[in-house]
Amino acid sequence: RFAEINYGPWDRLANNAPFIEGVGPKPAGANFYPADMTKEEFEAAAAEDPTLRSLYTVVVRGDDGGLRAVPYHEAYAAPMQRAAEKLRAAAALAEEPGLKRYLELRAEALLTSDYQPSDLAWMDMKDNTLDVVIGPIETYEDQLFGYKAAAETFILVKDREWSERLARYAELLPMLQEGLPVPPEYKQETPGTDSDLNAYDAIYYAGDANAGSKTIAINLPNDEEVQLQKGTRRLQLKNSMRAKFDKILLPIADVLIAEDQREHITFDAFFGNTMFHEVAHGLGIKNTLDGRGTVREALREHASALEEGKADILGLYMVTKLKEAGELDADLMDHYVTFLAGIFRSVRFGASSAHGRANMIRFNFFKEMGAFERDAATGTYRVHFDKMTEAMNALSEKILRFQGDGDYEGVAAFVAKYAQVEPELQ
Ligand SMILES: [Zn+2]
Structure with missing residues (x-):
């Protein structure tokens, strides 16, 4: 087994x-x-x-x-033919025309190893509830050169309610951009709305996607020519995230969150924070204020970690603002306490991972601002709502300024100061 x-x-x-x-x-x-x-x-x-x-x-x-x-298609002719037959049978049953067309083209691709037409058709498919991601896709299994794609399959059911909510929030990005806690020049760009972001439940995994750990988010297609023509689609797999929440986040919260605040650790807040992270990438600024170029170029090796840190904190900012605007029915305390528990989950990735470092920075920054406090007797942490809101706004401002200023030295000093794992957390 x-x-x-x-x-x-x-x-x-x-x-x-x-x-x-x-x-x-x-x-x-x-x-x-x-x-x-x-x-x-x-x-x-x-x-x-x-x-x-x-x-x-x-x-x-x-x-x-x-x-x-x-x-x-020659080396694995028999399984490829069998999969193609099944896809054609599924296409015959499909009611949604976009899905039907994609399934037919994907069947063809398995038999010819020419995947581009079906990748294009997949990006054109918008109204389907069922989705099938199938074929040789990711190259991680080829650790020698990274050239060879390994076969995999996901069968997914779109969560229409969440997908519609996400589309609605994407429309509200200009309003959210305007409200960012920075001077006007740091929010002068039009926020990017990547509306092709959807939530799904995964009902079947096979092959590469199913080997060892389970994929919880997909960003496809990988074909750059298709990306240029059609963009990409981001798929968040809700039920797989639920398993991560139940098996990892809850047990961590049982050890580290103050007992009377544990009721605020909810899956809705966990999933919401994850989804808002994705949308929040569109907020802020992509080019430095001095017109020298992109934030990415200016911040070099710190760019990714800072951008991920930005999306995390602005995701929380979005929740707060949408709640204030009456657009979101949520208990902010759930989002805040679950956010803190999420930091504990992610610092486990260690200081060698960009994601681990981003979480250490957030932890130490929040601690300095009194957003939470640790009870030495029980070793548990308690969120202070008002100070958490202040810390969220302060960290948002700091990151947005670093990005707008393209301040490489400033970011380097900030990372050196805050990306430390203190002994009590170790
Ligand atoms: Zn991200």
């Missing part, structure tokens, strides 16, 4: 340590390349035959001992 969960004899959550005696370490190139092939041999051969680098071929040794590319 453990081998089935891991799709092999290596423990994916323990850096692929083998758990069956005698199997040895996992090959970096998985099964995409011959086991005895060297990188040099591959590079030399790929200079002659670019199909060796294709996302959709396996590399094998030919009779002459040289390297040869075999397209997936």
Whole structure:
């Protein structure tokens, strides 16, 4: 059973340590390349035959001992044909025209290894309730070169209510942008509305997506030509997040949140904070005020962590503002206490992860502002509502200014000061 969960004899959550005696370490190139092939041999051969680098071929040794590319639809002909038949049967039953068309084109793609037409059709599909993400998609399994896509499937049911709410909030972004706690020049850009953000329940996982840990959010397609033409779609998998909430966040809260505040740890708030994080990426500013270029270029290696930190804190800001505007039926205290519990969950990723660092910064900044306090006797933390609101606004302002100023030195000093794990939290 453990081998089935891991799709092999290596423990994916323990850096692929083998758990069956005698199997040895996992090959970096998985099964995409011959086991005895060297990188040099591959590079030399790929200079002659670019199909060796294709996302959709396996590399094998030919009779002459040289390297040869075999397209997936030939190498795995039987399972690909079977999957294509099933997709065509599903297309025959599909009522929504966009879904029908996508399923037909995807079936074709499995048989030809030409995925672009179906990726385009997938982006055109807007009114479907059911969704199927299927085919060779992500390349993480190829640790040797990152060229080869591994097959996977998700079957998803769109959460229409949440999806409609998200579309509504995206419309309110200009109002939220105006309300940001910064001087006007830091909010002069029109906020980006990425309306193709939806919530789903995942009812089936297979292959790469199902190996070891479970994917909880998808951002596709990966084909850059399709991205340029149609953008991307972000899919948040609500029931998988629910499992994470039940199995990880609640047990952490039972240890670290003041007993009388634990009733404020709710899944609605947890999921809401996650979704608002996504929408909040559209707020703020993308170019520095001095006109030198993008925030990303100016802040270099700190750019991603700061942008994620921005989305986290502005997500909470959005909840607060939408509640004030009567657009959201939520208990702010639920969102605040659940947010704090979320910080405890994420600091576990450690100071070597950008996400872990962003959470340490938030923790220390909030602590300094008195947003919460620790009871030394029980080791639990208690949120102070008013100070939490102040801390949220202050941190929002700080991050938005760093971004607008493109202040690389300032961010570096800020990270050095706040991204420390204090002993009591260790
Ligand atoms: Zn993000």
